[in-house]
Amino acid sequence: MSAVVFARHQITPAERLRDAGWVAFVALILGIPLIGLTTVDAGGSLEVSTRFGLLAACVVAAFGGRLGLRWMIDTMGARKLERQRADTGKSVGISPVKVVNVIGWIALGASIALPIMYSDNRYVVDTATTVLIYVMLGWGLNVVVGLAGLLDLGYVAFYAVGAYSYALLSTQYGWGFWEALPVSGGLAATFGILLGYPILRLRGDYLAIVTLGFGEIIRIILVNWTEFSNGPNGISSIPRPTLFGLEFSRSAAEGEQTFSTFFGIDYSPMHRLIFLYYLILVLALLTHAFVSRLRKLPIGRAWEALREDEIACQAMGMNTTNIKLSAFAIGAMLGGFAGMFFAARQGFISPESFTFTESAIILAIVVLGGMGSQMGVVLAATLLVLIPEFGRNFSEYRMLLFGAAMVLIMVWKPSGLLSHREPTLRLSRGGARNQDALEEAAQ
Amino acid sequence: MSTLLSVCELTMRFGGLTAIDQLSLEVPAGKITGIIGPNGAGKTTLFNCLTGFYKPTTGTLRLNHPTRGELRLESLSSHRVARDAQVVRTFQNIRLFPKMTVLENLIVAQHNVLQRASKFSIAGIFALPVYRKAEGEAMARAETWLRRLKLERLADHAAGDLPYGIQRRIEIARALCVNPVLLCLDEPAAGLNPRESAELNELLLYLCGEMGIAILLIEHDMSVVMNVSDHICVINYGRKIAEGSPEKVQNDPQVIKAYLGEDDEDDADDASGGIAA
Numbered sequence A: 001m002s003a004v005v006f007a008r009h010q011i012t013p014a015e016r017l018r019d020a021g022w023v024a025f026v027a028l029i030l031g032i033p034l035i036g037l038t039t040v041d042a043g044g045s046l047e048v049s050t051r052f053g054l055l056a057a058c059v060v061a062a063f064g065g066r067l068g069l070r071w072m073i074d075t076m077g078a079r080k081l082e083r084q085r086a087d088t089g090k091s092v093g094i095s096p097v098k099v100v101n102v103i104g105w106i107a108l109g110a111s112i113a114l115p116i117m118y119s120d121n122r123y124v125v126d127t128a129t130t131v132l133i134y135v136m137l138g139w140g141l142n143v144v145v146g147l148a149g150l151l152d153l154g155y156v157a158f159y160a161v162g163a164y165s166y167a168l169l170s171t172q173y174g175w176g177f178w179e180a181l182p183v184s185g186g187l188a189a190t191f192g193i194l195l196g197y198p199i200l201r202l203r204g205d206y207l208a209i210v211t212l213g214f215g216e217i218i219r220i221i222l223v224n225w226t227e228f229s230n231g232p233n234g235i236s237s238i239p240r241p242t243l244f245g246l247e248f249s250r251s252a253a254e255g256e257q258t259f260s261t262f263f264g265i266d267y268s269p270m271h272r273l274i275f276l277y278y279l280i281l282v283l284a285l286l287t288h289a290f291v292s293r294l295r296k297l298p299i300g301r302a303w304e305a306l307r308e309d310e311i312a313c314q315a316m317g318m319n320t321t322n323i324k325l326s327a328f329a330i331g332a333m334l335g336g337f338a339g340m341f342f343a344a345r346q347g348f349i350s351p352e353s354f355t356f357t358e359s360a361i362i363l364a365i366v367v368l369g370g371m372g373s374q375m376g377v378v379l380a381a382t383l384l385v386l387i388p389e390f391g392r393n394f395s396e397y398r399m400l401l402f403g404a405a406m407v408l409i410m411v412w413k414p415s416g417l418l419s420h421r422e423p424t425l426r427l428s429r430g431g432a433r434n435q436d437a438l439e440e441a442a443q
Numbered sequence B: 001m002s003t004l005l006s007v008c009e010l011t012m013r014f015g016g017l018t019a020i021d022q023l024s025l026e027v028p029a030g031k032i033t034g035i036i037g038p039n040g041a042g043k044t045t046l047f048n049c050l051t052g053f054y055k056p057t058t059g060t061l062r063l064n065h066p067t068r069g070e071l072r073l074e075s076l077s078s079h080r081v082a083r084d085a086q087v088v089r090t091f092q093n094i095r096l097f098p099k100m101t102v103l104e105n106l107i108v109a110q111h112n113v114l115q116r117a118s119k120f121s122i123a124g125i126f127a128l129p130v131y132r133k134a135e136g137e138a139m140a141r142a143e144t145w146l147r148r149l150k151l152e153r154l155a156d157h158a159a160g161d162l163p164y165g166i167q168r169r170i171e172i173a174r175a176l177c178v179n180p181v182l183l184c185l186d187e188p189a190a191g192l193n194p195r196e197s198a199e200l201n202e203l204l205l206y207l208c209g210e211m212g213i214a215i216l217l218i219e220h221d222m223s224v225v226m227n228v229s230d231h232i233c234v235i236n237y238g239r240k241i242a243e244g245s246p247e248k249v250q251n252d253p254q255v256i257k258a259y260l261g262e263d264d265e266d267d268a269d270d271a272s273g274g275i276a277a
Helices: A002-007 A013-036 A052-087 A096-117 A122-147 A156-173 A177-199 A204-224 A259-263 A269-295 A298-308 A310-315 A320-346 A356-369 A374-412 A434-442 B043-050 B078-083 B102-108 B111-117 B129-148 B164-177 B194-209 B222-228 B246-250 B253-260
Strands: A037-042 A045-050 B003-014 B017-028 B032-036 B058-065 B069-072 B087-089 B182-186 B214-218 B231-236 B239-244
Touching (some): A013 A052, A052 A374, A096 A122, A096 A269, A122 A320, A122 A374, A156 A204, A177 A320, A269 A298, A269 A374, A298 B102, B003 B043, B003 B214, B017 B032, B017 B231, B032 B194, B102 B129, B111 B129, B164 B182, B164 B194, B214 B222, B231 B246
Parallel strands (some): B032 B214, B087 B182, B182 B214
Antiparallel strands (some): A037 A045, B058 B069
């Protein structure tokens, strides 16, 4: 054990101070124009005044913060190393898979029980619905980024396609939610293939740039093509989904029944919210079942193989074109479903809702959760939606809190909250002997 | 002895550099053909042309496929070379799917068969018998090769975490799962210890003797090439400089010159490739 500690490079206090000093210096340079100088209104003219006291406080805060952060990273690293040392030779106690499964079942139970427990709290049900939309989007993007390894920065485009196709089909042609569902998904998938086709040869950064552009193109078209999308004014009075024809409103249209009259209960606006919540829960669970199943099929393994090594895929006779396009199409389709639900829930959509920030948040959910991990997406989506919500009390410091939380997660878990990868199939015999086999092989 | 693959006047140019120059070569069915030559001689380029990763500048590559007749490899894209012509390769710097387990690597290699059986994934999603049967067969095939290459105990480990020599074996096992008629091995013994390369010799002889798979072998480890090859072709500067049985090639003055250089012109010749054994 002691050998390990000695083998690690010990960071001296001087090094830490120097490191923190550099950070404080950068903070000082940035802070002079941002904090140190400010303009004051002096009776009709602007005058520059200085705030060097505040600047000094910020620089000291940066210095102290950096010291603390470094210390945290180092102690965590050392502790992890020690734990790894202690683990070698021992069989694994509780497998991470089991823990994740248990958490998953608890989360499922909680999400089913939530609207019953908070049946009169509009805010809780609304926020939980938002979380589930992001979970679904995260699961969709997970196919493209997490499994197939294709960095997509324009995922919101498919969200927009799904939302606008339902909005237009319902307001222009009177389609209902359920008829429009497959069409919206199909349209989004078509757009996924349309995007995928020209960028088959691109990888990494280049792919990210083009997908980013695609996301912006869709948004800009929606803003400018007024005849088609009503431009920046958006589309309003989008019909809400019905439960087998039962509407969730106070009074039904001619020949229709409302949910409350059918069941003989008093009308409450919460019914619709709870219905929407369960609807997105079912959609999200179907998405999860679909993606988890695909992952265990040849197509899912092909996506993962593509992420690992594209050249090797070709050498194994796999048509990488089809594999990429199928990942884009299925990811886009799931995004389209989520977008369609979003339109139906809001009743109003405009290009405002489909900015690059949305893409960035969805991508952050996938990356923070751990690429390819389904449960990680749930955790990350919950965190990323709830942190800004809890931060509401901190008003203007809300985004600061959000940023700090993201930095901390990345420091604590650089490869995402749940980065464990569960094999899609196993050789029937148990894994107990695997450790000996590995040792034998290493000799 | 029938010819499986005939390379005819193959030339590959990259701008002004001629990596392969008018190379002709015959690969017999069910035999091991060794390809040797100093570093930079064009051996890997030849493999890249064969397997569709490069489009040859000129020349033809004719494969007499046992069931599909004559195929022209130079006109096929890389995945079709592996899928339709069943010419499968390994890589000089191992290319596994590192985060996937050994077993998954071997199952991915059977993608085309499984994907067809999954009927656009619909039969797969509902686990219909047609898919379950195909999956069972794929598992059985993977297990056979795992056992043959003594990898079955490592089947559920991430391939990238395993030692180098084992990764080499996994790559060969994975290529075998594609069901090749011609297996192209690019330096399979590189980085192996003497025991491992002796095992490799045994495996190669088994594959061609028992399974009837023709093997094209690029190798610097002479204890492997000279012991297993039926026929050796020596390449230098993209040209074939000698061909024949191992004994004949070993004593060929041209080959000795290519590897060790001549006394009076040791400047430009890159003799560092060196005969390892």
